[in-house]
Amino acid sequence: GAGVSQTPSNKVTEKGKYVELRCDPISGHTALYWYRQSLGQGPEFLIYFQGTGAADDSGLPNDRFFAVRPEGSVSTLKIQRTERGDSAVYLCASSSQGDTEAFFGQGTRLTVV
Amino acid sequence: GIQVEQSPPDLILQEGANSTLRCNFSDSVNNLQWFHQNPWGQLINLFYIPSGTKQNGRLSATTVATERYSLLYISSSQTTDSGVYFCAVLSEGGGADGLTFGKGTHLIIQP
Numbered sequence: 640g641a642g643v644s645q646t647p648s649n650k651v652t653e654k655g656k657y658v659e660l661r662c663d664p665i666s667g668h669t670a671l672y673w674y675r676q677s678l679g680q681g682p683e684f685l686i687y688f689q690g691t692g693a694a695d696d697s698g699l700p701n702d703r704f705f706a707v708r709p710e711g712s713v714s715t716l717k718i719q720r721t722e723r724g725d726s727a728v729y730l731c732a733s734s735s736q737g738d739t740e741a742f743f744g745q746g747t748r749l750t751v752v
Numbered sequence: 753g754i755q756v757e758q759s760p761p762d763l764i765l766q767e768g769a770n771s772t773l774r775c776n777f778s779d780s781v782n783n784l785q786w787f788h789q790n791p792w793g794q795l796i797n798l799f800y801i802p803s804g805t806k807q808n809g810r811l812s813a814t815t816v817a818t819e820r821y822s823l824l825y826i827s828s829s830q831t832t833d834s835g836v837y838f839c840a841v842l843s844e845g846g847g848a849d850g851l852t853f854g855k856g857t858h859l860i861i862q863p
Contacts, residue, residue, distance in 0.1 A: 642755035642841070672850050672851075674850065674851075680855065681838055681840070681853030681854055681855055682795075682840075682851075682853050683853070684850030684851065684852065685850075686774075686850075687849040687850050694849055695850065702844055705813040730795070734832065738782050738783050738842055739783070739800075739848060740785065740797065740800035741783075741785065742797060743794070743797075745794050746793055746794075
């Protein structure tokens with residue numbers, strides 16, 4: 640596609656529920672990143688994929704969070720047993736390689752009530 | 753991990769004014785990007801500038817990698833320039849493989 644696409648744009652879920660957030664990167668980009676942005680803060684790194692494998696998941700806050708990229712293109716961020724503190728905007732980015740210019744999607748605003 | 757500091761945190765200017773935003777970082781980098789986050793939350797790429805100087809219309813940026821800082825210049829400000837400007841870096845020395853962002857500069861351009 641022309642840019643990084645994220646769905647849904649907004650997600651409201653109840654505490655304790657499971658959610659999936661989807662990211663469709665720029666076609667041909669091998670590197671894919673997930674970030675989380677809380678109100679008034681800069682985005683914080685969660686996980687980096689190079690191809691199908693998670694090359695760096697050091698930013699995932701705990702084991703309720705995990706992400707997959709089974710075919711090296713679309714990625715899904717999965718959050719189990721959601722908590723109110725998980726409410727934030729989740730951003731996805733892609734780049735042609737690991738250290739080249741990254742392009743961001745419009746984000747998914749997650750609200751846990 | 754690498755630290756990124758942006759200044760000033762807030763800046764209010766009249767339309768037509770010029771401004772300079774600064775980004776200091778604590779380690780060598782192999783990627784530095786400037787973004788503008790618009791009121792709808794979209795991060796818009798301004799510059800990919802790990803070193804050197806680039807210009808794009810009214811905006812220009814300079815990164816002095818040896819002194820670990822970057823500057824973003826906005827000339828003849830317009831109200832549409834309002835928003836938050838982020839500097840983000842990728843450390844050359846290891847650590848996380850994702851960009852580390854500063855806290856941003858919140859710019860308000862008044863008509």
